[in-house]
Amino acid sequence: MPGYPVLPEGLAYGGDYNPEQWPEEVWREDVRLMREAGVNLVTVGVFNWGLIEPQEGEYDFSRLDRILDLLHSAGVYADLATPTSSPPTWFRRRYPGSRLVDREGHVLGGGSRHSFCPSSPDYAAASERVVAALAARYAGHPALAMWHVHNEYGWANAHCYCPASAEAFRAWLQDRYGDVGALNAAWGTTFWGLTYGAFEEVDPPAAAPVGLLTGLQLDFMRFSVDAHIACFRSERETIRRFSDLPVTTNFMIPNCKPMDYWRWAAEVDVVANDHYLDSARADPHIELAMAADLTRSVAGGRPWMLMEHSTGAVNWQPRNLAKRPGEMRRNTLAHVARGSDSAMFFQWRASRYGAEKFHSAMVPHAGTDSRIWRDVVALGADLGRLAGVRGARVAAEVAVVWDWESYWALEFEWRPSADLRFRERIEAYYEALWREHVTVDFVHPSADLSPYRLVVAPSSYLLGEAPAKNLHRYVEAGGHLLVSYFSGIVDENDTIHPGPYPGALREVLGVAVEEFHPLREHETVALRPPKSPGPESTGPESPGCESFKPEPLKPSATGRIWSERVRPAGARTVQEFADGPDAGHPAVTRHDLGAGSGWYVSTAMDAESGLRDLVAEVLDHAGVSRPRGLPDTLELVRRGDHLFLINHADAPVTVDGVTGAGVLDGAAYDGSATVPAGGVVVVRT
Template identity: 75%
Template sequence: MPGYPVLPEGIAYGGDYNPEQWPEEVWHEDVRLMREAGVNLVSLGIFNWGLIEPAEGEYDFSTLDRVIDLLHGAGIFIDLATPTSSPPVWFRNRYPGSRLVDREGRVIAGGSRHSFCPSSPEYAAASARVAERLAERYGEHPAVVMWHVHNEYGWANAACYCETSAEAFRAWLRERHGDIDRLNAAWGTTFWGLTYGSFDEVEPPRLGPAGQLTGLQLDYMRFSVEAHIANFRRERDIIRRHSDRPVTTNFMIPNCKPMDYWRWADEVDVVANDHYLDAARTDPHIELSMAADLTRSVAGGRPWMLMEHSTGAVNWQPRNLAKRPGEMRRNSLAHVARGSDSVMFFQWRASRQGAEKFHSAMVPHAGTDSDIWRDVVALGADLRKLAGVRGARVTADVALVWDWESYWALELEWRPSIDLAFRERMEAFYEALWREHVTVDFVHPTADLSRYKLVLVPGAYLLTERAAANLRGYVEAGGHLFVSYFSGIVDEHDIVHPGPHPGALREVLGLWVEEFHPLPEHGTVTLTGASAAGTPDAADTPGMTGTIWSERVRPAGARTVRAFADGPDAGHPALTRHDLGAGVAWYLATALPGRPADGGLREVLRPVLDDAGVVRPRDLPDTVELVRRGRHAFLINHDDRPVTVPGVTGVAVFDGTRCTGSVTVPPGGVTVVELDEEAR
């Protein structure tokens, strides 16, 4: 299987190129400007199906040939796409059965991309044909260094509810469950008398009365992921018959909830991701870091590709705020710091028409006499100096457990509280660690955890027996585990583990939960303080305020570190520690905020990190991002004041300055230091 593309050398730099939107004379200007900016890779052909196949079976590659030859002559490499995310209008009209149907049974109109059923046999045949023709023609072209199948699977058609999908779902259920009795057992259909007599009786979870079988809903999500993977796999395998170049598609981590990217990871030759800053956030760079760490983790720690991000504002957020001066550079280099070997944008030149005409680009509507263009050129120069970073890995001592299936299950209807949200807890834990300057990996709950000093489980409502055994084995072997509330509650079918709660984690945590006590809207509970030795002592350290959740914890081997001082569980444990085997398992029975001004979670995690032996900087402001990648240290200052970082000895990559024991990072700046051997 091919790995990361051999070419271009160094950090890949460029973006989506859509020359079909422009007259041919603009193409020559584009190539000249690409060379000026240091662009060495473009994604080409993502939305040109209707141009290369204007009628079924009639192909015209003349325009694509000219563009590829022009780019090749300029030394610019190509990530060549199959344009199958946006079938042509003739396809929709000729094959009306391929149209997307929503949960309410409405046929979704055309006029946009992704308006097709992922299970459509007509789509499968047509997409295979165009992929075959492209691979035959360009599979060995020297400019084509990788292949880009489709675009953002699951963006608008994560699931379809048409009859074609229903039949495909029934076939998938037969394969997964084997016989109808096993399906009934898995879904708990005896409740409300919903037992099926055959697979033919199963319907997709279309819009219906509240309280649909959750096993049905979860299996439909799994089936839908597999439908998209099957479409990718079909095109990938066609390409591999004609080309030895790596094949990928662009993920949307972590902002495409319906796609289980752990399932996708082994299907691509290199993991690629699209990420767009959320302008509504007060600290959007922390979510960016989380996305990059999660993408690197999906890639198994290997280098990955930032396939799309933005130079400035996007077109689709409620308020499309432009990036502040220096923000695009910080964003780009943060992705590189956390494992990306590319910096790519959507798109090269801003469109004059269509839905994304107000999306920023490398060449904006203002042209080259603009701050964005000057920043694009400067970033290209920076990336050329970072060529030595390529291929290096990021290592982490701490892992966060992330499971898309648990994400889905937790947020189905009729949970104990509407405030239970997977991302809310995950981001709270991540932010607390980010502000402690702890670099983290994300892991599936069944992954090998042995190399981590600390593993945190912010929200594993759904946890299989295999995963629970894995966590227990990790602790018994000497690992440190920290679990948040409402974890280990149900199995993969959303059936409650044998009680009492938390059934799957009861033994490793050394406790059981008598009752959940979700808090009312804006409700809070107070926790007692704790001494440095981890015993309750309200006079030693201040208490803290929990939100969302409280529960009646009964220790069964665990000892209480903090207790609830008020609320429905006053006097009962809120934070516990259980020594098991050679390791330790902690449990927190409420939601503490991860933000620094709110205290709470960060304060709780500090002694846990210390106990696990996690080394981290202690004297840096939490506005500074410090990440080690191989022999390079990336220092990103998100403050408007300069910050001096101690303990850094080496050579600053961008200006060649020698750092002897410390380095000062300018306001809003980024400094990358190639560390001396003894400092690594």
């Protein structure tokens, strides 16, 4: 299989290049500016289908020929895209059965990308033809570095409810279950008497009265992922008839909920991701770090590609805030620190028309006499100095469990609380770890967990029997597991595990939950150190184990969203509820099992209300090494022999224990490094 790297040397730098939007005299100015900025890779052809195939079966590659030749003459490589995310207008008119149908049964109009059904046979045939023509023509072009299939699978057409999708879904179900009886058993269709007599009776979960079978919904989500993967595979295999260069597509981690990227990762030669800051967040750089860590983890720890991010504001958020001075540099280098071997943007030159004309670019509407352009040139120089980091890996002692299927299932209708959100708890725990300067991998619950001292499972509502046993073995072998509430509740079909909650995790955590007590909106509960913790305690009046002396957390620790009646079954109480529906009962427990321990938190603590203190205690218990005494606005990541220090504060920070050569500034560091306000220091140690 072809693989990374895609360039002869150094980090890839550039962005989406759409010269077809401009007269040819602008193209030569573009390549001159690319040289000035240090650009060495651009993505071309993403939305070219209607230009290279203006009528069905009639191809015109003359414009693309000139563009690729011009890039090659300038020493800029091409990430050549197949244009299949945006079929031409003639295709839509000629093949009306390919049009996207939404959940309410509306046939969606044209005038945008992704306006087709991924299960359409007509789309599949037309895509194969244009990709074959493209690959046959350019497989040997000297500018070509890699192939970029489609663009952002699942962006607008993650699910389609048209007749073609329904037929494909039924075939998928028959292949999965073999007979309809197995489907009925998996989905629990005896509830409400919804038993199916044949696969032909199954419809996609289109708009219906509330209370749709959750097994039906889960399987339609799985089917939809497979439908898009099938489209990708078809294009990839067509390309491989002509070329052995790497093939990828751009993911949208973590902001494309419908796509299970654990499933996708095996399909691409190199994982590539698009990431854009949510400017409404108070600390968007923490979400950026999480996205980069998750992307690296989906890539199996291998270097990955940042395929798109922005130089400044985007155009599609409610309030599109410009990036502050230095922010674009910090964003880019944080991705590199966490494993990216590229820094790519959407897009090279800002568009004058169309839906994204207010989206920032490397060459903004203001032109080259602008802060953005000067920052783009300076960033190119930085990335040139960082060439030595290419290929290096990032090591982590802590992993966070992330499962897209649990994400889907947790957020179906009729859960115990509207405040149960998959990413809400994931991000709360990730923020606490980030502020403790702990580098994190993400894992599927069935993955090999042996490399990690601590595994955190903040949102594992759906957990099959095999992944649950994997977590149990991990703890018995000496690992430490930290679990948040409403985890281990259902299996892969959204069927509740037998016995008291938390079902699949009951034994490893040493607790039984009698009843959930969701809290009202804005209601909080106080936590306190236990009066008499002990492994045999069954309630607030039970005697404790005098030899167990947990270090008390702040007495002001509080929880929100959730409370529950926890009964220890081998676990020790670390914190108890001081008030609320479960006053006097355990809120945080620890269960020593084999050589490891399982911790359970039965409420939503946040960083400022006790979660960070708890996470620090668990990290210490697990023996996780990390720097101490640094402000929690400093991002510290080690990639290979490069130490990245990124200061997100408005004041300088001095970091002790730093020795080596400054990669960006050429300074010699002997014992400490001062990172300027809003600045970045990279030291090769």
